[in-house]
Amino acid sequence: MIKAIGYAAQEATAPLKPLEFDRNEPGAHDVQIDILYCGVCHSDVHQVRNEWHNTVYPCLPGHEIVGRVVNVGQHVTKFKEGDLAGVGCMIDSCQECQPCHAGEEQYCEGPKGWTATYNGPQKPDGSNTFGGYSSTITVKETFALKIPENLETKAVAPLLCAGVTTYSPLRHWQVKPGQKVGVVGFGGLGDMAVKLATAMGARVVAFTTSPEKEAGIRKLGAEDVVISTDKAAMEKYASSFDFILSTIPTKHDINPYIQLLKRDATIALVGALEPLEPINHSQVAFHRRSVAGSLIGGITETQEVLDFCSHHNIVSDVELIPIQQINEAFERMIKGDVKYRFVIDMNSLKDQEG
Ligand code: NDP
Numbered sequence: 001m002i003k004a005i006g007y008a009a010q011e012a013t014a015p016l017k018p019l020e021f022d023r024n025e026p027g028a029h030d031v032q033i034d035i036l037y038c039g040v041c042h043s044d045v046h047q048v049r050n051e052w053h054n055t056v057y058p059c060l061p062g063h064e065i066v067g068r069v070v071n072v073g074q075h076v077t078k079f080k081e082g083d084l085a086g087v088g089c090m091i092d093s094c095q096e097c098q099p100c101h102a103g104e105e106q107y108c109e110g111p112k113g114w115t116a117t118y119n120g121p122q123k124p125d126g127s128n129t130f131g132g133y134s135s136t137i138t139v140k141e142t143f144a145l146k147i148p149e150n151l152e153t154k155a156v157a158p159l160l161c162a163g164v165t166t167y168s169p170l171r172h173w174q175v176k177p178g179q180k181v182g183v184v185g186f187g188g189l190g191d192m193a194v195k196l197a198t199a200m201g202a203r204v205v206a207f208t209t210s211p212e213k214e215a216g217i218r219k220l221g222a223e224d225v226v227i228s229t230d231k232a233a234m235e236k237y238a239s240s241f242d243f244i245l246s247t248i249p250t251k252h253d254i255n256p257y258i259q260l261l262k263r264d265a266t267i268a269l270v271g272a273l274e275p276l277e278p279i280n281h282s283q284v285a286f287h288r289r290s291v292a293g294s295l296i297g298g299i300t301e302t303q304e305v306l307d308f309c310s311h312h313n314i315v316s317d318v319e320l321i322p323i324q325q326i327n328e329a330f331e332r333m334i335k336g337d338v339k340y341r342f343v344i345d346m347n348s349l350k351d352q353e354g
């Protein structure tokens with residue numbers, strides 16, 4: 001076993017605190033990665049605080065992991081010691097069902113579904129998985145990602161979740177150059193969505209509740225920024241969007257956004273994994289609109305977004321924090337006080353050890 005240290009919560013109302021635990025030695029097909037950086041996703045807050053009612057404690061979050069390979073099993077071919085490597089939201093899946101064969105492990109239909117990087121039962125013993133707010137991780141090489149060397153390493157970490165979660169629906173709904181795309185909510189996911197959709201050639205309009213974010217969003221290439229509480233500004237865009245991607249994290253009313261879709265267009269929601277306010281179905285049916293959802297992205301697609309970002313020179317806007325500030329970072333994220341993704345400098349764990 002490998003000695004590891006991380007930050008975990010012992011219950012929904014408890015702050016994250018240091019936890020010592022063991023990682024597996026890498027098996028023949030595994031790599032061990034010493035973690036350099038880990039992004040802080042709003043899902044980490046939902047999970048730690050048991051907002052999805054399925055958290056197993058201790059809960060050690062983190063699924064935007066970038067680090068250096070320090071050990072490889074004898075059959076590993078993709079990585080060697082010293083390589084940069086990443087781990088996103090999944091570390092395993094059944095590999096046998098149709099979605100797994102199609103490279104969409106996030107929709108695995110195997111008996112246990114996919115294994116989440118944290119808060120996921122491990123086969124065969126069923127023990128809880130621990131994520132990237134930690135010193136090191138051992139993972140199957142098939143679930144580890146190659147990290148482009150040309151991008152700033154700390155700012156790449158959020159691509160492993162925020163990047164692929166927004167890239168996947170933009171690809172699935174086949175966003176094309178010249179199309180009008182709305183991005184709702186400008187946090188960690190929204191930042192990536194605006195950058196990715198712009199790089200795909202879309203004309204992007206961002207919807208925000210925070211007027212102070214407008215200038216920053218325009219700099220990324222957004223054609224317009226709409227304050228979503230301004231009814232007149234919203235009405236100006238009635239029936240004009242080819243696709244809308246919403247990242248709002250909590251229960252809300254999506255009806256004002258449905259009205260902005262063209263005939264046959266789709267709004268995909270990636271945030272708010274919970275019951276929403278009722279939908280006015282006449283607004284959907286009369287224009288043959290679709291309301292859809294999307295979950296992270298497969299491993300192949302995760303590599304694709306990393307390579308796409310490498311090619312287009314896209315990274316997340318990040319604020320680097322030591323792990324000792326993680327509880328404050330959770331509070332600040334809930335208040336929207338971050339531009340636009342916290343990333344933990346895992347070097348700070350050494351202060352913990354020493
Ligand atoms: P952030 O907190 O970084 O960003 C969310 C943004 O939404 C905020 O910055 C704010 O933007 C806006 N917002 C927040 N509260 C409200 C509200 N009540 N009404 C309207 N707008 C609001 O979160 P992330 O980007 O990290 O994550 C967004 C959501 O996506 C979370 O729920 C997360 O769990 C989920 N998620 C889902 C995944 C999936 O696979 N489906 C994967 C990853 C994350 P502004 O100030 O611009 O209004």
Ligand code: ZN
Pocket residue numbers: 041042043044063161162
């Ligand atoms: Zn995430």
